[in-house]
Amino acid sequence: MQEIGAEAAQIFVQSPRAWRPTNHKPETIERFKAERSRLGAPVFAHALYLVNLASENDELYRKSIETMCITMDVACRTELGGVIFHIGSHHGSGFESALERVAGAMEQILEHTSDTTWLLMENSAGGGGSVGRSLEELAALCKRLNRHERLGVCLDSCHLYVSGWDVTERAELDSLVDQLERLIGLDRLRALHVNDAKAPLGSNRDRHENIGQGVMGEKLGVFLSHPAFADLPALLETPGPDGHGPDAAEVTALRELYRRWTS
Numbered sequence: 598m599q600e601i602g603a604e605a606a607q608i609f610v611q612s613p614r615a616w617r618p619t620n621h622k623p624e625t626i627e628r629f630k631a632e633r634s635r636l637g638a639p640v641f642a643h644a645l646y647l648v649n650l651a652s653e654n655d656e657l658y659r660k661s662i663e664t665m666c667i668t669m670d671v672a673c674r675t676e677l678g679g680v681i682f683h684i685g686s687h688h689g690s691g692f693e694s695a696l697e698r699v700a701g702a703m704e705q706i707l708e709h710t711s712d713t714t715w716l717l718m719e720n721s722a723g724g725g726g727s728v729g730r731s732l733e734e735l736a737a738l739c740k741r742l743n744r745h746e747r748l749g750v751c752l753d754s755c756h757l758y759v760s761g762w763d764v765t766e767r768a769e770l771d772s773l774v775d776q777l778e779r780l781i782g783l784d785r786l787r788a789l790h791v792n793d794a795k796a797p798l799g800s801n802r803d804r805h806e807n808i809g810q811g812v813m814g815e816k817l818g819v820f821l822s823h824p825a826f827a828d829l830p831a832l833l834e835t836p837g838p839d840g841h842g843p844d845a846a847e848v849t850a851l852r853e854l855y856r857r858w859t860s
């Protein structure tokens with residue numbers, strides 16, 4: 598993180614594409630905590646990609662809850678800012694039919710949160726019956742969970758764009774911020790995923806692109822520099838030069854984009 602010049606990070610607490618949890622030794626956890634507080638940087642965990650809290654398959658649903666609880670426990674032990682997760686997909690049966698199942702799962706996971714470590718719903722790209730494709734869906738879950746005090750949101754610029762919000766236009770982004778404030782509350786917005794998009798506006802295709810190299814390009818700066826987001830950690834999930842994730846050049850590109858749009 599220091600090597601690439603970053604001031605915030607998102608990590609996986611186990612392999613993101615396998616169910617088997619990593620058994621972290623207490624000394625590893627202590628070393629991580631010491632290093633994190635030395636850097637004074639916010640760190641978030643991203644849940645497994647396999648998780649689907651809307652699944653109608655009982656086995657997958659059960660495994661998703663169990664894994665989310667384990668991820669949350671590790672995140673609490675390491676005092677991370679939260680666990681960011683993709684809610685899942687109802688595969689076409691509709692949000693209404695999935696609401697109870699998702700909320701039931703989230704209720705259990707929320708019991709594993711702490712004052713520092715929240716559960717953060719990420720807005721989805723909107724494809725394949727994914728839950729969280731609109732602020733209304735996230736708001737409905739928040740309401741159904743009685744506005745739990747440790748439930749928050751992470752907004753992904755690429756997902757917003759491909760789900761139809763042109764967040765490269767200030768007026769449209771302002772109305773998104775208004776809607777977020779009205780339906781959920783800006784105090785629940787805890788982190789941003791700042792990614793350019795490979796696919797067009799409204800395409801519902803979840804394909805991230807490097808900063809400045811996608812269809813949002815320079816105007817990704819409109820999203821990045823919105824005053825309502827000023828104090829939030831901006832987390833990169835871009836492919837980087839070789840598909841292994843963001844490097845120092847990506848962090849520099851993000852920083853320069855921010856500077857251009859705020860000066």
Ligand SMILES: [Zn+2]
Binds near residue numbers: 719790834
């Ligand atoms: Zn994301």
